[in-house]
Structures are given as C-alpha cells and as structure tokens.
Amino acid sequence: MSNGDAFDPWSAQFVAQPYPAYAKLRAETPVQWFEPSKQYLISRHEDVNALLRDRRLGRSYLHVASHEEMGRRGWPQYQQPFWTLNNNGMLDREPPDHTRLRRLVSQAFTPRRVEALRPVVERLADELVDAFVAQGGGDLIADVAEPLPVTVIAELLGVPEADRHPLRPWSAAICGMYELNPSRDTAEAAVRASEEFSDYLRALARRRQDDPRDDLVSALAAVEGLSEDELIGTCVLLLNAGHEATVNVTGNGWRALLQHPDQLALLRTNPDFLGTAIEELMRFDTPLQMFERWVLEDIEVRGVPIPRGAEVALLFGSANHDPAAFADPSKLDITRRDNPHISFGAGIHYCLGAPLARIELAASFGALLAKAPALRLVSDPVYKPGYVIRGLKSLEVSV
Numbered sequence: 001m002s003n004g005d006a007f008d009p010w011s012a013q014f015v016a017q018p019y020p021a022y023a024k025l026r027a028e029t030p031v032q033w034f035e036p037s038k039q040y041l042i043s044r045h046e047d048v049n050a051l052l053r054d055r056r057l058g059r060s061y062l063h064v065a066s067h068e069e070m071g072r073r074g075w076p077q078y079q080q081p082f083w084t085l086n087n088n089g090m091l092d093r094e095p096p097d098h099t100r101l102r103r104l105v106s107q108a109f110t111p112r113r114v115e116a117l118r119p120v121v122e123r124l125a126d127e128l129v130d131a132f133v134a135q136g137g138g139d140l141i142a143d144v145a146e147p148l149p150v151t152v153i154a155e156l157l158g159v160p161e162a163d164r165h166p167l168r169p170w171s172a173a174i175c176g177m178y179e180l181n182p183s184r185d186t187a188e189a190a191v192r193a194s195e196e197f198s199d200y201l202r203a204l205a206r207r208r209q210d211d212p213r214d215d216l217v218s219a220l221a222a223v224e225g226l227s228e229d230e231l232i233g234t235c236v237l238l239l240n241a242g243h244e245a246t247v248n249v250t251g252n253g254w255r256a257l258l259q260h261p262d263q264l265a266l267l268r269t270n271p272d273f274l275g276t277a278i279e280e281l282m283r284f285d286t287p288l289q290m291f292e293r294w295v296l297e298d299i300e301v302r303g304v305p306i307p308r309g310a311e312v313a314l315l316f317g318s319a320n321h322d323p324a325a326f327a328d329p330s331k332l333d334i335t336r337r338d339n340p341h342i343s344f345g346a347g348i349h350y351c352l353g354a355p356l357a358r359i360e361l362a363a364s365f366g367a368l369l370a371k372a373p374a375l376r377l378v379s380d381p382v383y384k385p386g387y388v389i390r391g392l393k394s395l396e397v398s399v
C-alpha cells in the first residue's frame, strides 16, 4: 500500500486517485527522477506541453541511433513480433517516416470520411442506449462504452462483423505493453496477440487489394508508398487507439458526472453545454495518464540536466490539473471554456482521431442524457490495474 500522495503507478490506491500525488510533484519536484521505471517524471502543464513539441525528443530514437548508441539494450528477441507491429505504425515513428505515414493515412482518413460517419455513430449510440434502457441498466462500460467505438472503427476499416470478436482481446493484450515495466506474462500475451492480429490483417488487406470496397483497409491498400507491414501497423494502431481511450473517457466521464450531481443536473437542463462538458470530462479524469519520450540530445528542464538516451514520462493527468493552466483545476466545471487540456497530446503526434472521438463521445453522452434521465450508480466503480491507459473495470448503473 502506498502512502496517499506518493507517485506509485503499481498501487491500486494511486491509480484510483493519482491527483494528490501529482499536486505534490508539481509543487515540489516538477522534474523528478523515478528509479523504478528509470524515467524523469514531468508534471507541469507548461513543461509537458513544451516537451511534446520539442524536436530534441522523440517517441523513438531508432531514426537517429541504434540501441547501443543510445546506451540501451533493445528488446528481447521473443518480443520481436510485438515491436515489428508497434514500430510500423506512425505513432512510434519520427520524421521523415512519420510525416510520410501520417500524410498517407490522412489521405484515406479524410475529414469527409469521418464527418460522413456522424449519422452512423448517432444511430448506433441510440440503438445501444435504447437496449440498455430497455434492460433496466447494467454495466455501462460493457454495454455502451465499448461496443460503440469498437463498432465504429471496425466499420471504418472494413473489418467484417463476424471477425470482430477477437479485436478487443487482441487490443487489450497489446496495450498491456504500454504500461510501465510490463511482466513476462504480459509481454508473451502481447506477442501472441500481435502475431494473430497481424496475420488476420495481412489476409484482410490482400483480399481488399484484389477486391476493394468503400473502406479504410481498401483505401490504405491502394495507397502508393505504404509497405504491407506499415499498412498492418497502421490498421492495428487505428483499431487500438481508435477505441481504448474513448471507452475510458465514457466510463471515467460518467463516473465523474454521477458523482457530481449538480453538474449532471446542469448538463441535463442545458444540453448546449455538451461540447464543453466532454472537453472538461477528458481533462478532469484523463484517460491516458502518461506518454513517454526519448531524449535525443542533452536538454535541461527547470534547471535539471537530462542527458541524451534518457526517457521522460510526461504526466498528462498532472498537466490537466495544473493550477497554472486551469482555474480551480480540481473542480469539475462542465461550462469551462478556457480549457487547454492536453488529453489529445500536442505537436506532430497530436491525435489523428480527435474529430472522430469527439463525434463518438457527443453521440453516446447525448443519447444517455436524453434517454436515461434517472441514471444512478448502483455500486462503487473500481479502476482496472493499468495506470497509463486508465479506466474503470465496470460501471454498474440503474436507469
């Protein structure tokens, strides 16, 4: 058991309530070496925001140096299938490859294609919420929060309905690797999922190449300059990034609203606040608590020298609660207008799916607000053990 305000990402108590520990870090040691994960913790909004945009840092270093040159050991051979998949998506690439991949994917993932999904997403949210209300409530995560973004991203990519069942388990297994110091079991499960997921997508992409449809896999398969491994890495990234965080914003967000009945009542009587409410919920209980960067050249942050080859942990949840950036940050205020939250990141890796995520969140929150006017918590929600990708195990409610 950790003490209440210590940074301890492996403690359930900390995961449930990380914000007091962040406040202490921000005030006392805004740049702090953390021995258990061998990273510098960066907790202030100004610093997180600046480092995300600083080209002397990167999500990878392999574009400028080998593992040995960076003083790193690299990954064990048995993990190669996971890393091949991971390193072929745009998120873990840096320019010029990142620029090329992001441009190619943006050509297929156009604002038109995303906007055209709005009525589809709204209809799906209505159907899910209607069924949820008809059954008298239940687990909001399993019944509404998960199926919506998973179905949307699977539709967008063109994964047939009959094949969707393993998407969540594959994604969850792969995402285990994004937590701090993953165990051998976690790594092995991620490797298995990476192999199965890659095989599946390779076959699907080849089918779509021969027989294109109006979907993203076909569009990506038709794009010049994208290798097959990059296509697969991109699809897995879109499938994983395309739902994990959205599920957690829905769960964490509803938990926050249900625990702040005044704010929920205000939103019910003023649905025009839905837009600012969603941004506030993303800030208030940040779904992705931390992103890492490698230091590619010696830097100094608030007087602390950080050498090339080191890793920084950018604490998004802390940045989003920094009183230097937000008035009264521990207050949930669904009308907050001045809200420079960092939940979608910043700089060259800024979330490509932010417009789609906002459409999905507006649809599901909107449908639940309209159709479940007496939503109530029936048990205390518990967070899953993950710290980086932070969300609830379940959210049991009655309608």
Ligand code: HEM
Pocket: 059, 090, 091, 092, 102, 153, 237, 238, 241, 242, 243, 245, 246, 249, 287, 288, 291, 292, 342, 343, 344, 345, 346, 348, 349, 350, 351, 352, 353, 354, 356, 357
């Ligand atoms: C509320 C939901 C979401 C949140 C909070 C979120 C958050 C983020 C963040 C913080 C990053 C940047 C990570 C970094 O800088 O290290 C990112 C990148 C990305 N996100 Fe999202 N995301 C969400 C939904 C989505 C959706 C729905 C999609 C796709 C359909 C998506 C696709 C991506 C992709 C492709 C990247 C990589 C961009 C790049 O490297 O240039 N995200 N997301």
